[in-house]
Ligand SMILES: Nc1ncnc2c1ncn2[C@@H]1O[C@H](COP(=O)(O)OP(=O)(O)OP(=O)(O)O)[C@@H](O)[C@H]1O
């Protein structure tokens with residue numbers, strides 16, 4: 001589904017991703033771990049199409065298409081979803097209005113009519129229930145005054161509505177309390193199927209206790225320096241990154 | 251190029267999409283402004299002697315006044331001698347069907363959600379008598395008549411209800427008020443009149459159904475609206491539909507009178523031709539709007555301003571009666587070279603008077619948007635309250651916004667709160683929307699409408715939906 005080959009990315013003249021390759025197939029869950037500043041969020045932003053980041057080398061293919069030729073909204077329409085590490089506030093735009101607009105814009109791009117209000121309402125109720133969200137929530141301004149955990153839950157709610165092919169969750173677990181973590185993880189698991197894929201960026205094992213990854217990668221200084229199965233995450237949790245640094249330097 | 255730069259370029263290169271020229275054949279008098287012209291207007295309209303005297307008094311004052319220059323707008327002063335002050339429009343040539351109308355224009359109508367019949371009316375297509383909204387309007391008029399509500403043109407009111415006109419005309423905006431008001435008083439030929447009797451709640455939004463008839467607004471409009479004791483009316487002025495006008499100068503006067511315990515909601519959507527992207531052409535809109543509140547009365551002004559090259563407009567409330575309330579909710583969008591200097595005046599005279607001001611200015615392109623507000627608390631206005639919030643949203647770095655709040659307090663018990671913010675549409679917000687599949691134009695529409703929500707919420711439902719679309723459209727880039 002996603003093929004990244006030897007990707008190099010710069011921002012303000014500084015190289016951040018330094019030759020990264022990664023392949024994600026449908027049905028898979030990949031976890032990306034790595035120290036602060038390693039380039040995890042940069043990678044996710046580049047996949048989503050943020051244009052401040054300058055791609056200086058390599059390629060990204062999504063479902064056989066060159067992702068780099070597409071503007072961010074087209075990537076979204078193609079099925080790329082990013083749960084932001086820091087979701088943005090949009091004052092005066094309700095959660096309902098925002099997600100309705102997003103869904104209908106994607107439908108429009110696929111040549112579909114706007115979703116009838118009745119179906120939209122049903123879909124929202126269903127996903128709201130899945131993520132155990134308060135009804136009141138839906139009429140509040142998007143992310144404005146939301147707690148850290150509420151913002152993250154709202155991201156996954158949007159993911160549930162948009163039903164993307166590839167979901168990139170950038171530290172979705174940070175800010176979630178223990179119950180919320182379980183609810184959100186459970187939501188993600190329910191949305192998982194053999195045709196979609198998830199890329200989870202996280203620092204901790206706790207989310208991976210709930211969403212079991214097929215692959216775990218360590219992103220360090222702009223490169224994937226180690227890949228393994230779910231046990232790699234456990235090992236990292238126990239030993240930190242020092243041993244990996246030593247391995248690289250050796 | 252960053253998203254913001256792109257946006258800026260798109261916005262500045264967006265052409266005015268709605269302009270269309272109407273060929274109005276008219277019965278016109280020679281250009282120029284003098285006493286004889288005013289006498290001619292008055293006699294053509296078969297007006298009573300007192301009104302002619304009233305006009306002449308306005309003209310006398312006008313000659314003594316100079317065009318105001320304090321507003322934060324710059325333009326070439328229109329030559330008032332080059333205007334013809336009387337022109338009775340003759341019906342335009344009728345088209346046989348909508349097929350004869352410019353398809354681009356129809357697309358715009360569609361985007362704005364204007365009904366087929368209305369599209370026909372606006373483009374001058376002959377309309378089947380059954381669906382003709384003039385006849386719809388007539389039947390509504392009959393219904394209003396049963397309630398004793400008078401709603402007609404000011405010219406008609408002068409003929410049919412001269413006592414009401416004479417009693418109230420100029421009581422809120424005297425002929426001598428200011429340069430443009432004086433000019434308007436001398437030469438007005440068009441406008442609306444409305445009277446709501448005591449204790450009557452007007453059952454419909456006035457002018458929704460009459461919108462089409464009002465599309466061709468005059469250059470010097472005069473509106474007089476009287477809500478008698480305990481009555482209520484919601485009045486809609488203007489039209490989201492495109493209106494182009496060869497008349498460069500528009501100087502309207504609106505007077506509202508809310509007698510004891512009456513309530514007037516006055517909503518405006520203004521979408522006049524703003525000029526092309528070099529800033530050439532476009533309407534100068536210099537309006538004097540003022541209302542007076544008697545005891546426990548309430549006046550709310552709500553305005554969505556997207557058009558005109560130069561706007562100069564301060565809907566105001568004189569809170570004369572105790573416990574009266576004044577409100578002003580405004581969205582002003584400027585793009586390209588548009589300039590807007592708009593705001594309100596709240597004059598607190600009575601005790602326990604309250605006023606609220608919410609102003610949202612949005613400036614794109616090389617445009618300039620200023621908020622100018624005065625809150626004046628007079629000596630006798632014990633316990634007066636005011637809350638003002640003035641926000642500006644800038645798009646790109648070539649636009650400007652300014653806030654000029656003036657506060658005069660002569661009674662120590664007054665409580666006044668003023669908040670002001672200036673913000674920009676962030677790249678983070680745009681990218682977030684893009685990532686969710688919302689393209690940049692749609693994202694701007696969404697963000698701007700969210701930003702203006704407090705004001706749009708004040709509009710009657712039907713109008714609000716149109717206004718939202720209009721806001722999105724007026725900021726839409728040329729790239730789809
Ligand atoms: N807009 C920017 N301007 C300058 N430097 C940037 C910018 N964005 C990211 N960087 C730098 O790039 C590096 C990688 O940042 P990134 O956010 O991708 O790290 P991360 O792996 O997600 O870290 P964390 O675990 O803390 O979220 C950091 O050194 C960061 O300071």
Ligand SMILES: [Mg+2]
Nearest residue numbers: 040041042085
């Ligand atoms: Mg990060």
